[in-house]
Amino acid sequence: MNARDEVRRLRAAAAEAWAATMGDSTSCALAKDGRSYPAGKYHEGRVAALGEWMRRLTPEADAAAARQVARGLAADWAARMPLGDGANRDWESYRAGGLAALGESLPE
Numbered sequence: 001m002n003a004r005d006e007v008r009r010l011r012a013a014a015a016e017a018w019a020a021t022m023g024d025s026t027s028c029a030l031a032k033d034g035r036s037y038p039a040g041k042y043h044e045g046r047v048a049a050l051g052e053w054m055r056r057l058t059p060e061a062d063a064a065a066a067r068q069v070a071r072g073l074a075a076d077w078a079a080r081m082p083l084g085d086g087a088n089r090d091w092e093s094y095r096a097g098g099l100a101a102l103g104e105s106l107p108e
Contacts, residue, residue, distance in 0.1 A: 003066035004057040006106050011050035014101060018043035031090070038093035045097030049077060053102060063106040074102040 001009075022040045030037050056069050077098045 002059065003061045003063050003106055004054060004059055006063075007050055007054045007057060007066065010101070010104060011047060011054060014043060014046040014050055018047055036090050038089045041090040041093040042097035042100075045094035045099075046101040048094070049073065049098030049101040066106050070102045070104075074099060077102060 018040065021043050022037075025037075025040075027037070027040050027044050030040070053066075053070055053073055056073070057066055061069070077095060080095055
């Protein structure tokens with residue numbers, strides 16, 4: 001399995017965790033109702049970051065190249081400041097999930 005396929009596998013697992021966390025609701029529906037659900041946003045952030053990572057990899061990328069791309073993306077995600085005064089728990093959870101996903105290591 002190449003690095004891109006491994007990141008795709010990680011993203012699929014993250015999507016399953018997100019779906020299990022959300023049950024029969026969606027992040028957008030909760031937000032429209034004015035409800036906060038940081039656990040769901042955490043998994044959504046993981047899926048988003050892993051998707052971004054996967055799209056930046058060439059099919060030929062090895063694990064070392066994939067880790068280098070992940071480090072660059074993690075720096076981008078870390079630099080993203082929370083909206084407003086930082087009190088937005090959903091945004092912080094989304095960002096934390098993305099950073100956690102990009103910190104996952106691929107096999108050597």
